[in-house]
Amino acid sequence: MSGVTRRHTPDPLPCRRFDSELWFAEKPDDVELAKSLCQECPLVNACLAGALERAEPWGVWGGQLVLAGVVVPRKRPRGRPRKHPVAA
DSSP states (O other): TOOOOOOOOOOSSSSSSSSSGGGGGHHHHHHHHHHHHHHHOOOHHHHHHHHHHHHHHEEEEHHHEEETEEEESSOTTTOOOSSSSSOO
16 A cells, blocks of 8 residues: 555544543443443444443443443432431
8 A cells, every 4th residue: 555544544433532431430420421431422322322232230331321221310429428318
């Protein structure tokens, strides 16, 4: 290929452009960042559907936080009291 310059096209998938650890972050702020990055992805709906079908144990998939195969609204930080008291 003499005289031809290959131009690198950036990957449109944010999960391939950024560190993969971000989609499995512990800190709520990092989880929210990952969710926001997913919104520009052309595969956002297929990604979420696949994660739910596979019952992914955790992580950000299709712009949603999935824990134990279910979408949850947000990640709660560790050490926080329970939302509902447990009967003794």
